[in-house]
Structures are given as structure tokens and as C-alpha cells.
Amino acid sequence: MVELLRTIAPEPRERIEAVLAEKDGEIKRSHDEIARLKEQLAWFQKQLFGRKSERIVADLDESHPTLPGFEMPAETETAEEKETIVYERKKTRRVTGKDKISYPDDLPVERVVIDIPEEKKIDDKTGEPLVCIGEEISRKLAMRSEYFYIKETVILKYAVKGRPLAGVIAEPMPDAILPRCPVDESVIAEIITDKYADHLPIYRVVERFLRSDVKISRQAICAWIVSTGISLEPLYKAMWVRIIESGVIFVDEVPVRLLTGEGKCHQAYAWIYVGGGGGDPPYRYYDFQTGRHHEHLFKALENFSGSVHSDRYGAYEKLASRTGIIWHPCMVHARRKFVELESGDIVFRDWVIRHIRYLFMFERVAWARSPEERLAIRREKEKPILEKLTRRIKERLETGAYLPKSKFREALEYFMAASPYFPNYLDHPDARLDNNVAERAARPWAIGRKNWLFVGSETAGKAAAVLFSLVQTCRNLGVNPREYLEDVLRRLMSHPASRVAELLPDNWLAAKRRAEAIADQPLIQA
Numbered sequence: 001m002v003e004l005l006r007t008i009a010p011e012p013r014e015r016i017e018a019v020l021a022e023k024d025g026e027i028k029r030s031h032d033e034i035a036r037l038k039e040q041l042a043w044f045q046k047q048l049f050g051r052k053s054e055r056i057v058a059d060l061d062e063s064h065p066t067l068p069g070f071e072m073p074a075e076t077e078t079a080e081e082k083e084t085i086v087y088e089r090k091k092t093r094r095v096t097g098k099d100k101i102s103y104p105d106d107l108p109v110e111r112v113v114i115d116i117p118e119e120k121k122i123d124d125k126t127g128e129p130l131v132c133i134g135e136e137i138s139r140k141l142a143m144r145s146e147y148f149y150i151k152e153t154v155i156l157k158y159a160v161k162g163r164p165l166a167g168v169i170a171e172p173m174p175d176a177i178l179p180r181c182p183v184d185e186s187v188i189a190e191i192i193t194d195k196y197a198d199h200l201p202i203y204r205v206v207e208r209f210l211r212s213d214v215k216i217s218r219q220a221i222c223a224w225i226v227s228t229g230i231s232l233e234p235l236y237k238a239m240w241v242r243i244i245e246s247g248v249i250f251v252d253e254v255p256v257r258l259l260t261g262e263g264k265c266h267q268a269y270a271w272i273y274v275g276g277g278g279g280d281p282p283y284r285y286y287d288f289q290t291g292r293h294h295e296h297l298f299k300a301l302e303n304f305s306g307s308v309h310s311d312r313y314g315a316y317e318k319l320a321s322r323t324g325i326i327w328h329p330c331m332v333h334a335r336r337k338f339v340e341l342e343s344g345d346i347v348f349r350d351w352v353i354r355h356i357r358y359l360f361m362f363e364r365v366a367w368a369r370s371p372e373e374r375l376a377i378r379r380e381k382e383k384p385i386l387e388k389l390t391r392r393i394k395e396r397l398e399t400g401a402y403l404p405k406s407k408f409r410e411a412l413e414y415f416m417a418a419s420p421y422f423p424n425y426l427d428h429p430d431a432r433l434d435n436n437v438a439e440r441a442a443r444p445w446a447i448g449r450k451n452w453l454f455v456g457s458e459t460a461g462k463a464a465a466v467l468f469s470l471v472q473t474c475r476n477l478g479v480n481p482r483e484y485l486e487d488v489l490r491r492l493m494s495h496p497a498s499r500v501a502e503l504l505p506d507n508w509l510a511a512k513r514r515a516e517a518i519a520d521q522p523l524i525q526a
Helices: 002-006 010-049 185-196 202-210 218-231 233-246 294-300 314-319 331-339 346-366 371-399 407-418 422-427 436-452 458-477 481-494 497-503 505-520
Strands: 248-259 265-275 283-289 306-310 325-329
Touching: 185 202, 185 218, 185 436, 185 458, 185 481, 202 218, 218 233, 218 458, 233 248, 233 265, 233 283, 233 458, 233 481, 233 497, 248 436, 248 458, 265 294, 265 436, 265 458, 283 294, 283 458, 294 314, 306 314, 306 436, 314 325, 325 331, 325 422, 331 346, 331 407, 346 371, 346 407, 371 407, 371 422, 436 458, 458 481, 458 505, 481 497, 481 505, 497 505
Parallel strands: 248 306, 306 325
Antiparallel strands: 248 265, 265 283
């Protein structure tokens, strides 16, 4: 080709070289586009047919740096002093075949006696009666379907004999959360637990009641749910006060469809705030909003000062610039970008995933220690790993050896955009490296949404947020939501407004345990 070009006149030869260069560019762009489409196809195939687990995908041949007996991975740059961290943790109970079932020891026992007929209790040879010499007992857990009954409240009336003008003396009717409601608080608590803990749509609740020959319309149940949610707003607001005062918060948002007046569905959102103190905060707070606008977040956190954990949605990045806010972007989201890679520099991908895993292994050790020791472990062990990760990813991004629109470049850029904020957790003992707490809190709403599909109105969405907050907080604390709701619904109307925080799930549980401890104490006889 070169010899042929030399025999051609200068002007045509220059045109040919320009055409060839243009064709080379088109071929390169086509190859890049084909590679990008292959990468997209591999990603879609993984979403459809691949495993959903995000467990480590790298081949970890290096020694683990965290657990007793393991050393830090060998460093190629500079030799550093190594230290083995030893810690204690509660041993996980091994599950065996004998652990298939467990139940309380004080369950009521219904004895079913199987006896031989009376005529067989006489010996046919001697005519003497048979003697019972023992029993063979088989114990099984049994249950009945829903047990409904009519609760009849009787108010006794009294009068003064011989003084009819003295009036009638009687106790007032107990306060009810829903005046003139034909069902007791126990039924309302059961319905709310079915919907917001077990994710049953209303029509399934109706069918469940029908199996016990109790018929309640769906419209009535929906009205009771909304009214109950509105009535429980004082607890909802008290929960929010505790979250704001805690100084550490985890945030996420999840979409939900909102039915409009035209019979169509509009995309609304439930913002999830997890807080209340501790490494795994007790409260799950759901805020229903008609959109995902940044203003919803800013208004909710206008009086908040402290640590905010989240993903890299624009509202959180913008919130990070506000005074008093310490933003902690989620490392799990950054890791996920590398886990999803199906092409590019796979060796470098595995290196990144491996070192992110080292960070979380140290975090497991750190959270088993005191806050002071936690900070020491982070600064001495985790900080060098994080700095090395950031440096290597930055160098890899600057080399440019990847497709411009590839997922590999997207993963590098995602990490580097959050890299200035990743070290924030190193100096705050109550902060975390991930936002998994909020991710787990968002899951129940997403599961429920698949069953009940949409909320019927903005008011219903607000009520659902209140009930979801209380029920999911109960579940997180190990409280029976039905028992809690039934008790609180009976007491809320007469409870002092200044002490409404006493009825929050964690305080309610503490009071219950104190009462049980007092009841279990033996009586002291004089």
C-alpha cells in the first residue's frame, strides 16, 4: 500500500490518506461500540440469569488481615510493622436437626386421652378389671384458626337510694382510638400487623377473616387503617425528635405508586431515616412524599447536625456542603460498581474488591471494641488501606486504558467522586463505612409494595408511613408488633401528651421487661 501511494500524485495521495484515517477512526469507534454493547449484554444476562449475591468475587489467595492467626497482606511498596488483632465475640450457635422447632415452655396444654373401650377393660378369662400401668405420651405443637369473640363492656350504674336528683354514678366508657368503631383495638392491631409486618394486601386479610366466618368490607378496613395512622402521629413525631437528636442518621429512598384522582398512578417516594443512637439504631422512620425532590430532604434535616450516611444521590451530595453535616457515602455502593463488571481490567477489579473486603474485616473487629479502640483500629489499620485504594484507583483513572463509556470507567469515577468523603468515618466512632442499615430498612417497604401495589391517596400514604415506622421499629427491636399496637392503642388517648415518648417501642419494651422482672421476684414474707 505504501509503495502504491508513492506512485500516486501528491494531491490524490493526501486525500487517500485522509480517507484511510477516517475509515480507521470509524472502525475503532465501531469496535468500541461493539465492546460496550457486549458489556451491556453481559450485564443484562447477569441480571436475568446470574446470581444476585454480592459476595466476594475475587480469588482471595492472600492472607486475611483481620482474624487471629492471619497476617496483613504482603505490601510491595514499603515494609510496615504488622500486628495481629485478637478479639472475642459470642460464638454462633450451630444449627442441628434438633433445632427444627422451639416454643415457649408456658404454652397451654390440651390433653387428648385415647382409651380402650369400657368393655375391653375386663379380662375375658378371669373377669378381673384391668389395671392402668402407665401412659405413652406424644407432644406436638398445634394451633387453631383465628379466634374471634365478642367483647362486651358493661358499665354498672349506681344511684343514691331515696335521692333521685343525685344523679347516676358510673365509670366512663374507656377511651377508644377510633370512636364508634365496631371492632376492638385487638382486631385493628391484627390488621395493621398483617399489612405492614406480613405485607398482606387488604383483600387477603378479608379472605383470612372469612375463613372464621367473619366478614368485614375492604372499604371499612382501609378507613380504619388511615384513621389509626393519623391517630398515632404523636408517636411518629416523638420518634423523629429522637432521631434528630441522635446525631447519626442513615438515609435512603424507595419509590411507591400513588393513585391519582384520574385513576392513574403517579410516582411517589418514601424516604427512610434510620437513627436513634448506636451502631444499629433502633428507629425506622418512613416519610411519605409525592416526589424525590431535593427539598424534601433539606426540609426534613433542616435542624439536624451530625453524620449522614447515604448513597451518592445528588440530594445527599448537595446536603454534604451544608454546615454541620458530615457526609458518609456508602462504600458498599462503590464496591457494587466493581462487582458488576464483566469486562475491563478484571485483575484490577479483583484487587479493589479484595482491599475493600479488608476494610470491612477490620470494621467487624472495630465494632467489637470500645469507641476509643475502634478509632485506633481505623486510624492505624484501615486508613492506610483506604489511602492506597484511592491512590491506585486515581492512577488507573488517569491512565485512560479503558473505553470512555465502559462500566469500568463508571466504577472508577463513582469511587473517586466519593473519595474525599470516605475518610470521614475514621474520626467518628458512631459512623459506619456503609449504609446497609438504611438499605435493610427500605426492603420491607419494597416487599409490601409488590403485594399492595400502590397507595390510594396522599393521606393514605402518610398514614402508611406512620404505621410502617412503628411496625418495622418493633420488628427491629424484637417486639411483637401486634402486642405493642394493641396495648398502645388502648392507652394513647388517656396518656399525657408530655410523656408520649414513654410509648415508643424501645421504651415500651424496657417498661415491659421491668414489670416482668418485678413479677418474677419471690415474695418476701415477714
